[in-house]
Amino acid sequence: MFLHGTSTINTKGHLEIGGCDTVELKEKYGTPLYIVDEALVRQRSREYVEAFKQSGLSFQVAYASKAFCTLAMCRLAEEEGLSLDVVSEGELYTALQAGFPVGRIHFHGNNKTPDEIQMAITAGIGCFVVDNFTEIHLLNAIAKENGAKVNVLLRVTPGVEAHTHEYISTGQTDSKFGFDIGNGSAFEAVKLSSEQSNLNLLGVHSHIGSQIFEVEGFQMAVERVAAFAKSVKEQLNVIFQVVNLGGGFGIRYMEGDTPLKISEYVKAITDGVKQHFAGTYDKLPEIWVEPGRSIVGDAGTTLYTVGTSKDIPGVRKYVAVDGGMTDNPRPALYESKYEAMLANRGKDQVEETVSVAGKCCESGDMLIWDLDLPKVNSGDLLAVSCTGAYNYAMASNYNRIRRPAVVFVKDGSSDLVVKRESLNDIVANDVIPERIQKQPSFN
Structure with a gap:
């Protein structure tokens, strides 16, 4: 897997992003987990601003929030001098709640x-x-x-x-x-x-x-x-x-x-x-x-835990992770392709070719076909790169799967910017009509 931004393999052989060991991030926040390299997001933002300054033209660089919209991301965009592009009341509300300057919001x-x-x-x-x-x-x-x-x-x-x-x-x-x-x-x-x-x-x-x-x-x-x-x-x-x-x-x-x-x-x-x-x-x-994508896309990594596997001799080996099309629908929508690695065994040699399956009850829930990896074991951590754009934004609760947490990492520190959904969150907006309320039983 190509290492973007601050990503590196540390002395333990673990993938490290923003100075944070992904194995430790898993222990602290669980998986699936969206990890955002804050320094790379800021670098990309500054590259745009600096390039336009060099042109001598008047300009605005508006971050397309549809790529990844959270309160923290809106604050970061403001700090980097960006304007903001929104396309719904939800994105607008997020920007307003973040205190983004309204004069720099485009609808x-x-x-x-x-x-x-x-x-x-x-x-x-x-x-x-x-x-x-x-x-x-x-x-x-x-x-x-x-x-x-x-x-x-x-x-x-x-x-x-x-x-x-x-x-x-x-x-x-x-x-x-x-x-x-x-x-x-x-x-x-x-x-x-x-x-x-x-x-x-x-x-x-x-x-x-x-x-x-x-x-x-x-x-x-x-x-x-x-x-x-x-x-x-x-x-x-x-x-x-x-x-x-x-x-x-x-x-x-x-x-x-x-x-x-x-x-x-x-x-x-x-x-x-x-x-x-x-x-x-x-x-x-x-x-x-x-x-949008070019500011946050390669700054994002999704971390999964490997669960089951299925080896079909002469055909392929399937390896399943604890996420899938609910946190990354792009392969199903666009046939998008991704690179990935075992985050806990970053220095191990390649031994097999596997196809990475999600856990949804859909045969089309495949994240990556034919990925070369070390021998994969249950409990390994799989890191999929370049998931910063349109992954969290498109995530769903299909099969009533909870949406992952999001963390920003920078200079060895990690900060939770979106909490993992709870089971209570899944049913929070459900209502049972009175006519089908559970009736008391009379014996």
């Missing part, structure tokens, strides 16, 4: 409810990213009822398909997201938004996909958005103060993954803005981006 989503819009307006968030014509009218009406004028970006689809999984491609014409530039709906959205009394149109937002390893897609998106900005300025006399180019910057999950340095992604975007907007605007727009 996304293709189907914001009236209650969510009201909540965001009441809080005084910095910007709404508007996704469709219905929302333009709804947002303006609710803002008017509240005597507010709200900042908006219009999400546009530039017709760019990045090299990514089909389920996480979002910039092409056929997408549930945004106003299409090619068919004229984006132009109509700009015209309509600029006419609304309670909307302040700041600019546009574009997002072309996720887990992208090249810059050409971003460069093409910048070029098309710039051409659109030029036509809007000429025909409607509307100038975009902000251009948000989304996220999607890739990370290394497996050998063969080839993500670029953060600085290379940022340079490609900012160079493109300078090139394509220079002839249109006297002052270049402020550039926003929304990295």
Whole structure:
């Protein structure tokens, strides 16, 4: 397994993250356990900020909280000078409870409810990213009822398909997201938004996909958005103060993954803005981006305890762990692949190939196929790398399995940031109707 960030193998042969021995973390917190390398999260955040500072452009780096949203993560993002992208009342509530500066919160989503819009307006968030014509009218009406004028970006689809999984491609014409530039709906959205009394149109937002390893897609998106900005300025006399180019910057999950340095992604975007907007605007727009996975993805490791095994001669050996698709549904959803190692035997030689199964009652609950490991024993600890993004965020209670705890590790200290769910938590919201209440028995 490739060792990310502060990860190392200590003198005991144990995987160590943030100066914390994973065997000791298991003893203290149990498994499954999400472990977050705090120093690496901060490093990634600072790489974005520093790269934009080098460009000389005005900017905001907004952490896409859908990747991993907790009170502690919101606080960390604030400390690193990031803005925050939320897409639901739950993410917004988390940000507000963490005391995140409301002016740096951006609210996304293709189907914001009236209650969510009201909540965001009441809080005084910095910007709404508007996704469709219905929302333009709804947002303006609710803002008017509240005597507010709200900042908006219009999400546009530039017709760019990045090299990514089909389920996480979002910039092409056929997408549930945004106003299409090619068919004229984006132009109509700009015209309509600029006419609304309670909307302040700041600019546009574009997002072309996720887990992208090249810059050409971003460069093409910048070029098309710039051409659109030029036509809007000429025909409607509307100038975009902000251009948000989304996220999607890739990370290394497996050998063969080839993500670029953060600085290379940022340079490609900012160079493109300078090139394509220079002839249109006297002052270049402020550039926003929304990295999520590339800030927290490779900083996360999930620790499991090995339980049973099943050897099918001539076919494969299954090794089961105490988690699975409930804490990491991505292999089932996207056929995502991961690297892993025995955290308690990090210096042992490879002896066998196994496939790692989860404990859910689903044949599709497989975390890793064909993984080379030392001879695996019941009680061993399996560490799966790069689980910081979309693992805790997508975790479920399928089979009524409790969701794991989350710890931040840094400089030899570990801090619990999400408690492990209790059995009482599992039934906390259940209600038994009176008509099927257990009746007293009469003998």
